[in-house]
Amino acid sequence: MISPMKFHRFDCQHPVVVVVMVVASLVASAPADAASLKLGDMCRLKGQEINTLQGLGLVVGLRGTGDNDAAPTARALSRMMQLMGGPMAVDSLGQLDIEDVAEAKNVAMVFVTAKIPAVGAQNGDLMDVTVNAINAKSLEGGYLMMTPLLGPRADNPTVYAIAQGSIRLSVDGAATSATIQGGAKMEATVPAAFHDDGIITLVLDGDFASFDNTQRIEDEINSLSALTLGDSGRFSGGGFSGSDRPRAQAIDQLHVQVEIPSLYRDSPIKFISLLLNLPIQLASHSSRVVINEREGIVVIGKDVEIAPVLVTHRSLRIEAGGVAGLVGVNDKANENDTAKLKNLADALNALDVPTSDLIAIIKTLKRKGDLYGEVVFQ
Incomplete structure (x- = not known):
């Protein structure tokens, strides 16, 4: 499908109307592979805290x-000097007399x-x-x-x-x-525990905490029944079987519990090394817009769409999506066609429209319900 956008810039001093046609070719293609990270880059083990x-x-x-003239300081100093053998005066009740150090x-x-x-x-x-x-x-x-x-x-x-x-x-x-x-x-040893009675609890970093990611981690770990740790320290064919198979359960959007297989009960470090090197396919954020107004930064995912709309902003008149009268460019266009937000941003950038104006347009589209995606402000 081809989604056209039509732009008009009005000059207040000249009656000339400048029309810029931007045609975005939205050729259907196979989605790109989702990005992946090692599990150890997404989480820490419970017990491994500062x-x-x-x-x-x-x-x-x-x-x-x-x-x-701080009485608590005088009392603490008197007590310290007494413990170190200093000759400190006491009152009639046998309490330390802080008058000697009150003016320190x-x-x-x-x-x-x-x-x-x-x-x-x-x-x-x-x-x-x-x-x-x-x-x-x-x-x-x-x-x-x-x-x-x-x-x-x-x-x-x-x-x-x-x-x-x-x-x-x-x-x-x-x-x-x-x-x-x-x-x-x-003066004491403080060990950092990494498992509790054969159970490892993974705690996701805040940037990755979501129900979708914990479910993905659970699925990836539970699919290791036909894999084991090879001599190279990476996954290879071999086989977990029966009680040797790792079992994971997502507890919430932040925690995943993993049972150490019996094969690794005597060497849990080896299993943890295997586990933290497990690649995890991340959820796509291609339908998200992130805006940093202070720095003037807008990051637009490739799948963010906008409804067929007419936007008038300052000297611009913007028609996006399926617009009647453009059948010569796209004979399949109709009023229900959508356009990509990134194409609108590219066209505005070509017209030297400031980033602040783009942010204002995005806010308005989102408020009206004509922007199909998540908008995050930083």
């Missing part, structure tokens, strides 16, 4: 930019964090630390005293790491935020 350790610490050695201006209470990578961490590993002031004006020149780092759950008092060291401000960052490279030493 974890955050956190704690409250004290930074000393500041240049008068610490916490002023070179000390600041800070919030300390460190991230455990998705692969886990071993006892003795060093990790970078981020330090953020709570009340201080600046952390420049400070030193973080020994600070225990706990896990993200407040009900678990386990100390996973100890942080300390000279802090460093970023060149263009705030003076109240700093880092310590390799400033946290792991």
Whole structure:
């Protein structure tokens, strides 16, 4: 089918009408093969997540930019000095008397964090630390005293790491935020689990999360009954059979559970390597329009169509789709013919129409219901 578009540009100063005919040849052809990605590029394994350790610490050695008249800081400093054997005064109730350190201006209470990578961490590993002031004006020149780092759950008092060291401000960052490279030493081993009782849970990245993709992954994995992992680390003929066959089930648009076959129960890493190298055919997004108005970018899928419409915009009059009177160009045209949006965009571009005008036209077509496809704004 050939879908014509007819364009008129009106010049306000001259009575001359310029007519530009754009004929888009829509020759039916076999659809192109869908793109494919390795499964490992689309998802991660549940249990392979970044974890955050956190704690409250004290930074000393500041240049008068610490916490002023902050009772929590004074109490923490008094307790720290007491634990280190410092002679601290107590009141009549036996509580620490913070009056001795209440005027300390070179000390600041800070919030300390460190991230455990998705692969886990071993006892003795060093990790970078981020330090953020709570009340201080600046952390420049400070030193973080020994600070225990706990896990993200407040009900678990386990100390996973100890942080300390000279802090460093970023060149263009705030003076109240700093880092310590390799400033946290792991005091416990935090393994990164990758299966639970023989079950692997795949978690799709946000860009790929959809019911269609999880169903495709389930189907691809369940079709491996006649395949196995060859010496090259890729799929080859061989055969899963019976209990050796992997079983996958899509749980929702984000998760797919996979049972490790009995053949690989003693070597799950080998099966995971096989699994993550499995090619997955991606769903086509050829019926989608993505618009970034701030950058002036429009990406149009090849299958986005528009209904037969007449659009008047500024100096343009646009007739798209089956239009009476163009039978000489397309003797099969009728009022129900559709046109491709990309052909309309190409024609507007040839007429030097700004991208902002194209975006305005697309918005109007979508609002009217004459654009057949998904429009995504970024």
